[in-house]
Amino acid sequence: GDSVTQTEGLVTLTEGLPVMLNCTYQTIYSNPFLFWYVQHLNESPRLLLKSFTDNKRTEHQGFHATLHKSSSSFHLQKSSAQLSDSALYYCALRAGSWQLIFGSGTQLTVMP
Amino acid sequence: EAAVTQSPRSKVAVTGGKVTLSCHQTNNHDYMYWYRQDTGHGLRLIHYSYVADSTEKGDIPDGYKASRPSQENFSLILELASLSQTAVYFCASSDPGTGGDEQYFGPGTRLTVL
Numbered sequence: 001g002d003s004v005t006q007t008e009g010l011v012t013l014t015e016g017l018p019v020m021l022n023c024t025y026q027t028i029y030s031n032p033f034l035f036w037y038v039q040h041l042n043e044s045p046r047l048l049l050k051s052f053t054d055n056k057r058t059e060h061q062g063f064h065a066t067l068h069k070s071s072s073s074f075h076l077q078k079s080s081a082q083l084s085d086s087a088l089y090y091c092a093l094r095a096g097s098w099q100l101i102f103g104s105g106t107q108l109t110v111m112p
Numbered sequence: 113e114a115a116v117t118q119s120p121r122s123k124v125a126v127t128g129g130k131v132t133l134s135c136h137q138t139n140n141h142d143y144m145y146w147y148r149q150d151t152g153h154g155l156r157l158i159h160y161s162y163v164a165d166s167t168e169k170g171d172i173p174d175g176y177k178a179s180r181p182s183q184e185n186f187s188l189i190l191e192l193a194s195l196s197q198t199a200v201y202f203c204a205s206s207d208p209g210t211g212g213d214e215q216y217f218g219p220g221t222r223l224t225v226l
Contacts, residue, residue: 009152033213044202044217045155090154098143098162098208100215104154 002027004093004103012109019063019078021106023091026072033094034067034074037102040087048076048089081110115139116218118203124224131190133221135203143206144186145170145215146178148199155202161186193225 003026011021025032033052037045049060051067051074058065063078074091091103116137125131137144143162147155157170159178167178175197177189190197203218 035213044219046217047214050213094213098206099157099160102155104152 002029002093002095002101004091004101006089006091006103006106008106009104010107010109012111013081014111015083016080019076019081019085019108021076021089021091021108023065023074023076023103024072025074025091025093025101027093027095029095031096032067032069034065035092035094035100036063036065036074036076037090037092038087039090039105045088045090081108083110083112086110116203116205116216118201118218118221120221121219122222122224124226125190125193126226127194129193131193131197131223131225133188133190133201133203133223135186135188135218136184137186137203137205137216137218138184139205139207139216140183141205141207141216142183143208144180145204145206146176146186146188147202147204148172148197149202149220150199158188158201193223195225198223198225 005024035050036048038048039045049058051058054069065076067074089106093101119134145160146158156172158176161167161180179187201221204215206215
């Protein structure tokens with residue numbers, strides 16, 4: 001079945017350094033939609049960005065991601081981390097149906 | 113105004129008791145969902161509904177029932193609460209039929225079963 005893998009459960013880095021959160025997926029569907037949701041402490045998840053176009057960079061609020069179907073990846077990046085970026089990040093897949101398949105999440109902590 | 117609301121926001125229940133979590137949305141969305149969130153497991157789908165008076169099982173439905181009496185309201189029912197059901201529960205809505213991919217989440221309900 002369809003699945004999403006986020007290999008890092010916890011990522012800690014210093015403010016100003018670049019961010020990269022990994023996301024890979026598995027599906028037999030040839031036109032998947034990929035999403036990143038962000039959840040700040042004591043809040044609910046909200047959509048950060050999404051893509052369904054192969055090899056096209058998608059940007060929002062300083063973050064960017066590129067869907068690479070050849071490697072089944074959709075990594076989240078940011079050039080310079082801010083303290084306010086500390087949150088739980090979920091990668092999610094929609095493949096051929098309405099259902100979102102979520103990864104296990106990556107907790108990002110940005111230190112001063 | 114929040115488009116998806118949940119009640120209660122937190123609850124302590126006893127093992128074997130009945131628990132009902134409620135969700136209300138004003139997005140006019142057809143689809144509604146119940147997820148549970150556990151550290152290390154992410155968000156897992158319990159039940160969902162795409163039309164009033166009908167519910168469907170998600171990935172982890174055992175021990176839970178759902179009710180959708182109207183487009184706006186969707187409840188999650190734990191008939192016999194167990195310790196393993198301690199978690200944060202999120203309701204969400206979306207309208208994939210019109211091309212809307214985004215799911216809008218409620219604020220969550222923190223359930224503790226003792």
